Structure formats: C-alpha cells, structure tokens
Amino acid sequence: MSAPESSLEAAEAAFREVLADSPARAAVLLADVHAADAADWLQDTAEEERHRVFGLLSANLQADVLEYADEALTQSLVARLGPKDLGEVLEELPSDEAADVLGEADDRVVDDALAEVTPETARDLRALLRYEPDTAGGVMATEFVVAREGQRIGDVVKEVRKEGEDAEAELGVFVLDAAGRPAGYLSDRALLTHSIHTPVDEVMVEPFLTAVTEDQEEAARTIAKYGLDVLAVVDDAGAMLGVISADDAADILEEEVGEDFALLTGTGSEGQQTRLPIHVRVRQRMPLMGFTVLAGLASAKILAIVLGSSSETGGENTQEAILRYLPLIVGLAGNVGIQSSTIFVRGFATGEVEPDREWGVFGSEWTVGSIIGVLCGLATWIVAGLIEGSGPSGLGLAVGVAVVAAVAWAAMLGGLVPIACRRMGIDPAIVAGPFLIAMSDVSGSVIYILVARAIAL
Numbered sequence: 126m127s128a129p130e131s132s133l134e135a136a137e138a139a140f141r142e143v144l145a146d147s148p149a150r151a152a153v154l155l156a157d158v159h160a161a162d163a164a165d166w167l168q169d170t171a172e173e174e175r176h177r178v179f180g181l182l183s184a185n186l187q188a189d190v191l192e193y194a195d196e197a198l199t200q201s202l203v204a205r206l207g208p209k210d211l212g213e214v215l216e217e218l219p220s221d222e223a224a225d226v227l228g229e230a231d232d233r234v235v236d237d238a239l240a241e242v243t244p245e246t247a248r249d250l251r252a253l254l255r256y257e258p259d260t261a262g263g264v265m266a267t268e269f270v271v272a273r274e275g276q277r278i279g280d281v282v283k284e285v286r287k288e289g290e291d292a293e294a295e296l297g298v299f300v301l302d303a304a305g306r307p308a309g310y311l312s313d314r315a316l317l318t319h320s321i322h323t324p325v326d327e328v329m330v331e332p333f334l335t336a337v338t339e340d341q342e343e344a345a346r347t348i349a350k351y352g353l354d355v356l357a358v359v360d361d362a363g364a365m366l367g368v369i370s371a372d373d374a375a376d377i378l379e380e381e382v383g384e385d386f387a388l389l390t391g392t393g394s395e396g397q398q399t400r401l402p403i404h405v406r407v408r409q410r411m412p413l414m415g416f417t418v419l420a421g422l423a424s425a426k427i428l429a430i431v432l433g434s435s436s437e438t439g440g441e442n443t444q445e446a447i448l449r450y451l452p453l454i455v456g457l458a459g460n461v462g463i464q465s466s467t468i469f470v471r472g473f474a475t476g477e478v479e480p481d482r483e484w485g486v487f488g489s490e491w492t493v494g495s496i497i498g499v500l501c502g503l504a505t506w507i508v509a510g511l512i513e514g515s516g517p518s519g520l521g522l523a524v525g526v527a528v529v530a531a532v533a534w535a536a537m538l539g540g541l542v543p544i545a546c547r548r549m550g551i552d553p554a555i556v557a558g559p560f561l562i563a564m565s566d567v568s569g570s571v572i573y574i575l576v577a578r579a580i581a582l
Contacts, residue, residue, distance in 0.1 A: 133158070137166055144174055152181035160189035168198050168400060169482075176205045184210070188217035191226055195397055200229040208234055212241025215250065221266040221373065224253040252366075261344040262337035264377060265358040265367030272300045272325050274308055279321030281311065296355040296370055300329045305364040307332040307357045334359050337366055342381045345374035383471070392464050397477050399468060399486045406493045410464055411500065417460055418501050421453020422508050429512065443520060446513055447577045450505070450524050451570060457501055457528065458535035458569035459562055465490045465539025466561050470553045473543065487540040494536020495529075502529035523580035530576045531569040538565055 136158055144151040155163045155178060167175050167190065179187060179202050191199055191214065203211065203226055211230065215223045215238060227235050227250060235254075239247045249267045256262030270288050272281045281298055298316065300309035309329025319328050334357045335344045348356050348371055356374075358367045392398060392410060428449040468490060472478030478486050502525040510521025542561050543553035 133162060137162075140166055144170065144178070148174065148177040149181055152178045156182060156186055160186070161193040163190050164193040164195075164198060167202070168194075168397070172201065175201070180205065180210075184213035185217045188214050188222075192218065192222055196229065197397065197400065199226060203230045206230075206234075208237035209241050211238040215239075215242050216246060219266050220246075220249050220253060220268055220367075221264055224250055224263075227254060228258060256337065259341050260337065261335050261339040261341055261356075261358045261369060262366065264341050264344075264373055265337070265369050266373075267367045269296065269355075269365075269368045270298045271365070272298050272311065274300060274302055274326060276300075276325050277321065278316060278319050278323045278325060278328065281325060282316055282321065285316065296368060299332060299357055299365060299368075300325050301365060304362075306362075307334060307359065307365050310355075310357075312354065332357050334363075335369070336361075341377050344369055345377040345381075348374035349378065392467055397472075399472055399477055399482070399489065403489055403493055403496070406489075407496050407500075410493070410497060413460060414457065414497050414501055415504075417456045418453065418504055421450065421456055422505065422512065424452045425449040425509070426512055444578065446520055447524065447574060450509065450577075451573065453505065454528065454531050454569055454573040455566050457498075458531050458565045461494045461497055461532050462535040462539040462561050462565040463558070465494055465536050466543050466553070466558070469540060469543035473547055473553055483544050487544065490540050491533070491536050494539065495533040498529045498532030498536070501532060502526065520577075523577040526580055527573040527577040531573040534572055535565040535569050538568070 136154065140151055140154045143154065151174075155166065158166075163186075167179060170178070179190070182190070187202075187210075191202065194202065206214065211226075211234060215226065218226060223246075227238070230238065239250060242250070253262070253265070253267065258264075270281075270285050272284065285298065297313055298311040299307050300311060302308045309325065310332040311325060311329050315328050333347060333351060333353055335347060337358050337360050344356055344358075347353070348369065354371050356369045357365055358369060359365055392406075398406060429446070432445065432449075469478060469486070472486065505528045506521045506525025508521075509524045510519060513520045538561060542556070542564070546553040546556045
C-alpha cells in the first residue's frame with residue numbers, strides 16, 4: 126500500500142470516528158481532503174449524518190463535492206438545502222454543473238433558488254434548463270472567452286486574464302464575427318507562441334461546431350474523433366451559445382457506454398448500483414427475468430406438445446418433465462450470474478467497489494439474486510403446475526423450489542468469481558464472463574435436477 130493511500134485511509138478512519146460525536150469536526154476533516162474523496166465518504170455515510178456534515182461545509186466546498194457526486198448523492202444532498210443555501214452553491218458551480226444540480230432539486234425550490242443568484246447567473250441557468258438533458262444544449266457550459274475578428278493576440282490575452290477565471294479552464298478562445306457566429310478558434314498554445322501584435326485572423330483555425338439540439342452522444346463522439354479540447358454549441362442561426370469540453374465528452378461517453386451495457390445485461394443504469402436499495406435493484410432487473418421465465422415456460426410447453434409426454438407421478442415421464450424446464454434454469458441462472466458479475470466488474474473498474482466493501486456488496490447482490498429467484502420460482506411453480514396438471518404440490522412445486530436454489534447459487538457465483546479473480550490478480554472482466562457462464566450453467570443445472578427429482582419423485 127502506497128503512503129498516499131495509507132494516509133487517505135487514516136483520514137477516512139478519523140472522519141468516521143468523530144462523525145457521530147461531532148459533525149462540526151467531521152466537516153473540518155472533510156474540508157481537508159479532495160472533493161472526490163469527500164463525495165465518496167459522504168456516499169457511505171448514514172443519511173442524517175451526511176446532511177448534517179454537508180450543511181456545515183462552506184458553499185464553495187459544497188459545490189466542489191457536488192461536482193464529483195453521482196446523481197443519487199446529488200439528489201440526496203440538494204434535497205435538504207434551502208433556496209438561499211442552494212443559490213450560494215449555484216454561484217460557485219460552472220453553469221453546466223449548476224443546471225445539473227437544479228435538475229435534481231425539487232421544482233418548488235428551483236424558482237426560489239434562482240431568485241437568490243445574480244440576474245446573469247439566473248438568465249444562463251434558465252436558458253440551460255430549457256434544453257433536454259441529453260442534448261448538446263443540456264450539457265454545455267455558458268462560460269467561455271471570446272475574441273472579435275481584427276483583434277490582436279495581446280488584446281485577447283488581456284481578455285483571457287480578465288474573464289478566464291470564470292470560464293471553462295484551458296479551452297482556448299473562440300473568435301466571433303459581427304453576428305456572434307464562431308469564425309475561428311485560438312488554442313492556449315497559439316496565444317502563448319505568437320507575438321502580441323499578431324492579428325487573430327492570421328492565427329485562428331476553423332472551429333468545430335454542433336447544433337444546440339444535437340444529441341449529447343454525437344457531440345461527444347465529434348470531440349473524441351477529432352481530439353478536440355472544446356466544441357462550440359450554436360443555435361439555428363449559427364450564433365454561439367456555449368461550449369462542451371473534452372472532459373464533459375469523456376463523462377458523456379462513459380455514461381452512455383454504462384447505460385448501453387446496463388440495458389444489455391438487464392441491470393439498471395441509475396447511479397452507483399451497489400449503493401441503491403435492494404428493492405430498487407430487484408425492480409430494475411425483474412423485467413429481463415420475467416421475460417426469461419416466460420420464454421422458458423413457453424419452451425417447456427412446446428417440448429411437452431412435441432414429445433407428447435405427460436407428467437404422471439413417478440417414473441420416466443416425471444424425469445422428462447423435469448428436463449423440459451432445464452432451458453429456463455440455464456437462462457435464469459446465467460442472467461442472474463452475469464448481472465451480479467457485471468456489477469462487480471464495473472464496480473472494480475470505477476472504484477465503486479473498494480476492497481473494504483467487497484463482502485458488503487456481495488451480501489446485497491446475493492440477496493438481490495435470491496429475491497429474484499424466489500419471485501421467479503413462485504411464478505414457475507404456479508404456471509408449471511398448470512401446464513403439467515400436477516396441482517400445487519406436484520411437479521410445479523418441485524420445479525419452483527429448484528429454480529430458487531439454482532438462481533440463488535448463480536447469484537453467489539456472480540459475486541465470488543469476480544472477487545476471487547481480483548484477489549488472485551486476474552482481470553475479472555476477462556475471466557468472469559465465460560467462466561461464470563460455464564460454471565452457472567453446469568452447476569445450476571445439476572442443482573436444479575437434484576432438487577427437482579428429490580421433491581417430485
């Protein structure tokens with residue numbers, strides 16, 4: 126363990142120790158660490174204590190924490206701020222971040238908070254709130270430095286010194302024409318390497334633009350494709366409204382990839398999954414599981430019709446009936462296992478699941494998987510009983526109980542395999558997928574058959 130890591134862990138331990146007795150001292154400790162670490166510590170703090178400590182921070186420190194907080198934490202912290210306090214925080218934030226914070230605030234508080242900020246800030250924020258959150262206008266910042274055609278480099282440098290503190294950092298300068306349209310772009314390097322007497326027209330390069338209504342993902346891809354530091358956002362007439370930075374683009378692309386992957390695996394894309402309540406996680410994942418159950422039951426019915434078998438008590442027909450539900454088990458166990466392992470692999474990669482949280486996350490993920498198993502098992506018990514005509518205590522019950530056992534086992538594997546991989550120094554993303562699928566399919570099938578036969582025969 127490196128010295129900085131050890132020092133940070135000691136600071137967090139001290140924060141936890143004084144938190145219950147003295148929120149004021151805890152706030153002092155929180156103010157001495159990086160805002161990203163402060164956000165992480167507050168994320169793992171009980172709600173009431175979290176609000177007490179956050180409320181004791183200065184407005185600029187609150188703003189710094191909110192810049193690094195995820196959506197769920199931001200919503201929690203902002204919910205307890207009054208209009209005056211929220212207004213002070215908004216003044217400390219860049220316009221794009223301030224608009225995001227307002228988006229998490231109660232509608233009744235927004236207008237009151239805007240009344241507490243300067244007219245210029247209120248005007249900018251109201252303009253940003255008009256745009257859809259997933260458009261270029263919804264993610265742009267309105268603080269940027271501009272120059273006019275015909276100006277000299279020295280004049281622009283003076284403008285940067287005057288306005289640069291409130292503008293997006295290290296994003297250069299856009300040269301606007303008389304109608305406010307971007308005519309050129311000056312990088313910071315260009316400002317530093319040319320004579321102060323050089324006209325900007327001789328140095329500027331063609332700017333990259335995007336429409337204010339453009340999808341945020343397309344705007345981010347433009348920045349990534351051309352390696353841009355900044356992208357100008359313009360209205361229908363071509364007038365410049367704001368900028369999207371490379372850092373913003375990276376966040377957008379990471380968010381979009383996370384959402385797409387969440388949709389692919391059936392996990393929710395809302396905030397940090399491991400910190401969401403268990404019932405929320407179950408609700409997010411059940412649609413995919415419900416579809417899997419329906420497909421598995423339909424498969425069992427089709428096989429029953431094709432094979433022309435019945436589920437008479439005992440003997441070979443009952444064993445055949447048990448096997449007809451095997452595709453349902455493979456699908457359910459595989460999906461639950463992949464969902465759990467995805468949460469761990471992503472949590473490891475983003476730092477959301479730190480070593481000291483591994484077993485806590487494992488317990489919650491296993492609980493989520495087990496609840497899904499119980500719900501799917503109940504549905505299978507009822508429907509399989511109807512399909513097989515065996516009543517509530519026959520084959521349907523056997524299949525339902527076996528589903529619960531197999532899915533709970535798969536959920537356990539979904540957490541243990543990634544944890545074991547990380548402990549052994551193996552990249553969980555490489556091993557967890559194929560290895561987990563194979564293990565959950567084989568072991569889940571064996572557990573299902575053994576449990577179903579023990580109950581039904």
